[in-house]
Amino acid sequence: MTAALALGDDALVLSHRLGEWAGHAPVLEEEVALANIALDLLGQARVLLSLVGDEDELAYLREERAFRNVQLVEQPNGDFAHTIARQLYFSTYQRLLYEQLAAGDGPFAGLAAKAVKEVAYHQDHSEHWTLRLGDGTDASHERMQDAADALWRFTGELFQPVEGVEVDWQSLHGGWLESVTAVLERATLTLPTGPQSGAWTAGAGRQGIHTEPFGRMLAEMQHLHRSHPGASW
Amino acid sequence: MSSSTEWPLWEVFVRSRRGLSHTHAGSLHAPDAEMALRNARDLYTRRSEGVSIWVVPSAQVTASSPDEKDSFFEPAGDKPYRHPTFYEIPEGVKHL
Numbered sequence: 001m002t003a004a005l006a007l008g009d010d011a012l013v014l015s016h017r018l019g020e021w022a023g024h025a026p027v028l029e030e031e032v033a034l035a036n037i038a039l040d041l042l043g044q045a046r047v048l049l050s051l052v053g054d055e056d057e058l059a060y061l062r063e064e065r066a067f068r069n070v071q072l073v074e075q076p077n078g079d080f081a082h083t084i085a086r087q088l089y090f091s092t093y094q095r096l097l098y099e100q101l102a103a104g105d106g107p108f109a110g111l112a113a114k115a116v117k118e119v120a121y122h123q124d125h126s127e128h129w130t131l132r133l134g135d136g137t138d139a140s141h142e143r144m145q146d147a148a149d150a151l152w153r154f155t156g157e158l159f160q161p162v163e164g165v166e167v168d169w170q171s172l173h174g175g176w177l178e179s180v181t182a183v184l185e186r187a188t189l190t191l192p193t194g195p196q197s198g199a200w201t202a203g204a205g206r207q208g209i210h211t212e213p214f215g216r217m218l219a220e221m222q223h224l225h226r227s228h229p230g231a232s233w
Numbered sequence: 234m235s236s237s238t239e240w241p242l243w244e245v246f247v248r249s250r251r252g253l254s255h256t257h258a259g260s261l262h263a264p265d266a267e268m269a270l271r272n273a274r275d276l277y278t279r280r281s282e283g284v285s286i287w288v289v290p291s292a293q294v295t296a297s298s299p300d301e302k303d304s305f306f307e308p309a310g311d312k313p314y315r316h317p318t319f320y321e322i323p324e325g326v327k328h329l
Contacts, residue, residue, distance in 0.1 A: 027240070029261050029272040036275045121274075128267060 001052045002068070003164030006206055007108070008048030009069035012059055013214075014090060015041035016221050020077055033125060034083075040118040047111050060225035064208075064215050071202040072154035074214040078147065081133055081140070085147035087126035088183065093158045095119045096175045100167040108165070127183050134187025141188065148184060149192045156197030157205060242291040243269040245276070247283040253328060255287050263288075 018038035025031030049055040072090055077083045098119055101112035133144040159173040181191050195201055202211070224231065240262040246255035258277045263269035269288040278286065297305055309315065 027262060029263060033275045036279060
């Protein structure tokens with residue numbers, strides 16, 4: 001079940017990253033919004049990982065190299081603009097992906113049909129913030145542009161075909177680029193010019209190769225379960 | 234946060250079901266109306282509490298003053314004939 005693991009790990013890891021904002025978000029209302037998105041993703045991760053095996057074992061007892069998420073979702077929260085850029089890139093991808101899966105009759109059609117409504121809201125949330133930060137003050141514009149540029153090289157990996165995920169990857173990429181371009185333009189931002197794939201870009205998360213911050217994130221995510229095996233509420 | 238950078242306050246009204254009125258649910262901070270609506274969705278409807286939301290800038294709400302409480306409300310106290318309590322409500326009439 002390479003496919004369920006890949007999609008499940010994307011959701012799990014991004015969920016944990018968003019959860020890190022709890023207690024740290026710029027305002028209370030936004031903290032609840034991010035936690036809400038994190039919980040949606042956690043719900044998706046639970047369904048997907050349960051298709052592969054025991055969800056707790058998979059989340060808490062796997063080593064870094066066994067995770068199959070794309071490198072985009074493991075990138076640190078950075079400033080708020082980085083979190084929003086990561087959300088914009090990922091939720092746009094996830095919405096188009098789930099729309100295609102929901103329209104098909106593969107093993108993920110049911111999950112995708114339910115999750116696509118959640119993800120549509122995640123995309124809406126990130127687009128509204130991109131518009132406000134990009135078309136806001138000079139400082140917020142600069143930070144939003146920096147974030148969009150910095151995470152760009154992690155976006156090509158999203159469109160590497162995953163075995164068992166029956167979608168048209170080329171049209172997925174086309175739709176994604178169109179959507180992201182339109183939002184960045186409306187936000188008075190410039191579409192990043194760097195390459196999406198090839199040398200100097202990310203591309204091996206699906207093979208278990210991850211970036212340095214991921215190990216530290218996993219240590220925090222897994223330490224309670226590893227210190228107190230079988231602990232429950 | 235200083236007051237110059239603090240987001241304005243919004244009052245949130247949620248309609249819990251079709252056929253009922255919007256009811257005041259609480260208030261929140263947001264930079265503008267669109268975001269206020271989204272924050273309200275996350276704060277007040279995430280447990281399926283509603284089917285429709287209104288947000289109103291708190292500054293636009295004109296409220297009665299506690300000082301005027303007596304002249305506003307007390308005269309109604311001893312006029313029971315204004316209350317529709319002299320007939321039976323037929324069974325099956327909801328939300329009255």
